[in-house]
Amino acid sequence: MGEYVKYKGAEVKIGTCESLYYVTYPKFKEAFDQKLLTPSEFSVHPARCLEVDSGFLFRFPFPDEDKLAFGEIGKHGFNxxxxxxxxxxxxxxLIGLKDKPTDQEFTIHLIQQKFVRRESDGTPVMAAVFSEPESRKVFRIEEGSDILKIAGQIMEHHIVHESDRKLSMQYSQIATRMLAGYGLKPDMSLRNSLNNTKRRVKRSKQISKGRGL
Known part of the structure; x- marks a missing residue:
C-alpha cells in the first residue's frame, strides 16, 4: 500500500507501507515545520511519521540528493x-552483522534511518538501517559503540585507502551524517581522515580548474 502526503497542496508519494523510500527525515521535518504538509486521504497524518517509534523507515539522507525537490530521488533507485x-x-x-556469522570479508548496505528509542536506555536515536545483500537480512543499529565500529570500517576501506577522491568525500559526508543520528561526532582519527579528504578534494578541484576541465 502506498503512502502519500500533500505537499503544497499536491499529492506526493513518499513510500510504501512503513518504508518511506522517497523522503528523508530531515527533509520531511523541514517541510512539516514550514506547514507545507497536509494529510492525504487513506494515509497516515504527517505528524505521526515524525514521532519516535512510529515504525516508519526513512530514506537515508545521501548528500548528492540534498538539492532534489521533496519526494524526488533523481536517477537513484527507491531502494x-x-x-x-x-x-x-x-x-x-562485526562478525554478527552477517546473517551467517563469519570472520571473512563481506559487504552490508546502508539503506535507511529509523527514529526509535534505544532499547538499552530509552534514548531517542536516528538508527541507521542496513541490509545484508546475500541473505536479504535487514537490521538496524541502536548502540553508539556499534555504529562507531561501522564508521571505522568506512574510514578504513572507503576513505583512507580510496583513490577516487570524489567517492572518498561522499563516504566521509555519509559517515558524519550516520553518526549524527546518534548525537555522535567522528572521533579524532575519523575526523582527521574526513578533513584530509576534504583538502584532497579541494586541491583536486583546483587542479581540474587549472586544466580547463
Missing amino acids: RGLPIKIVPGGDKD
Missing part, C-alpha cells in the same frame, strides 16, 4: 543503498 566493506578481524560485533 538505494551504500555498500560498506566489513573486515571483522575477529571483532564479534
Whole structure:
C-alpha cells in the first residue's frame, strides 16, 4: 500500500507501507515545520511519521540528493543503498552483522534511518538501517559503540585507502551524517581522515580548474 502526503497542496508519494523510500527525515521535518504538509486521504497524518517509534523507515539522507525537490530521488533507485566493506578481524560485533556469522570479508548496505528509542536506555536515536545483500537480512543499529565500529570500517576501506577522491568525500559526508543520528561526532582519527579528504578534494578541484576541465 502506498503512502502519500500533500505537499503544497499536491499529492506526493513518499513510500510504501512503513518504508518511506522517497523522503528523508530531515527533509520531511523541514517541510512539516514550514506547514507545507497536509494529510492525504487513506494515509497516515504527517505528524505521526515524525514521532519516535512510529515504525516508519526513512530514506537515508545521501548528500548528492540534498538539492532534489521533496519526494524526488533523481536517477537513484527507491531502494538505494551504500555498500560498506566489513573486515571483522575477529571483532564479534562485526562478525554478527552477517546473517551467517563469519570472520571473512563481506559487504552490508546502508539503506535507511529509523527514529526509535534505544532499547538499552530509552534514548531517542536516528538508527541507521542496513541490509545484508546475500541473505536479504535487514537490521538496524541502536548502540553508539556499534555504529562507531561501522564508521571505522568506512574510514578504513572507503576513505583512507580510496583513490577516487570524489567517492572518498561522499563516504566521509555519509559517515558524519550516520553518526549524527546518534548525537555522535567522528572521533579524532575519523575526523582527521574526513578533513584530509576534504583538502584532497579541494586541491583536486583546483587542479581540474587549472586544466580547463
